[in-house]
Amino acid sequence: MSGLAPVPDAEHESVPIGSNDDVVRARQLVRALAQQCKLSLVDQTKLVTAASELARNTLVYGGGGVMRVGLVRRDGRVGVTAVFEDSGPGIPDVDQALTDGWTSGGGLGLGLSGARRLVDDFTLQTEVGGGTQVAVTKWAR
């Protein structure tokens, strides 16, 4: 896929996402980094919840993939970035996918749109038949 999202630069860890246990593991890793980055409790919970949604999307709709997560620095601020990548079917209509309440599966239809509201930066790249990449960042205040 062209145009890479802001991949966490220095030390980042990747977690394969292939089962529900991996979603839990991804969540724990994001929580640990959010604590290390001194995010407030509310921001920690928001980021962890967003990661949980996106990891589950990667698993359920993308057929599994990988999460890369790490600390990022920009303009003297520190944040946590998580990138979720799969090589699944991709999203044909991004606007529709980001509409509250729309789901192609059996969920509430709030995962992707909700995750966008829970974080500071959100980028989504997708290609039908070529997979999906979602990158989210939460900056420490």
Added chain:
Amino acid sequence: MTEQDIPARLVELLTAEQESLGAAWVEAVSRTLRGRISLAELDRELRELYAALVEGLRGGGLDWRGDAFGEVRALLAELSRTRARQGFTPTETATSVLAGKDVLAPSEDTSAGDVRAYLHLSKLIDALGLFTLEVYAKTREEIISAQAEQLMELSTPVVKLWEGVVAVPLVGTLDSARTQVVMEKLLQALVDTGSDQAIIDITGVPAVDTEVAQHLLKTVVAARLMGAECIISGIRPQIAQTIVALGIQFGDIVTKSSLADALKHALRRGDAAVVRPGGRA
């Protein structure tokens, strides 16, 4: 000495000094286990194994997968399982078998033929050692999955708080499997206790995402179908803000920040009989 003679020679060597070699084996293993298993038990275990090994060599040559070694494999599996359950490390477990090699190790005056026989025995014992480790790993996996199951059961108790009020304190990750257990237990408890008020406390749930919310909503709807009302309690400030940002609607479901508030609400709503000490209902 030809290939065919090797098992016979090994049987000869092993039986000639069965007593002293067996004792040396027990001695070598007991050193590594540092008294965490009784000497009598170890002695019985290893001597049985020794005898079975000799019988295996006599009947089936060097093919440890064959029928003649069935007894050896059964004994090793038993030994391995016991060790895994008792918390011995993989090294300690494998050493019980591999130490057998040292016992027969050739010395300077061993004949060339016997050295070759020893090499074959050494290979055989290595294979048996690996087999032991495999059983060990499998046993550990069984223990882990059994514990996961126990944990699932443990972490979803339904408690009766008051006449007509039951509560489920949820702790940890709420996935589909857990929710299923919770829902079943809660609905059963409603019937068993004749309650019409249920409180689901999520103080111990670290993150409420759309999946968790959906599971909670389904449980509430199921309880309603049975004529019971649910209250969700334990919504902490950070969870409340996250739920709002996610856009999850709890609709007309009553939510409270603490279990105490939820109980108060349930008692008021469920016209439960509050009996004061010494008073009348």
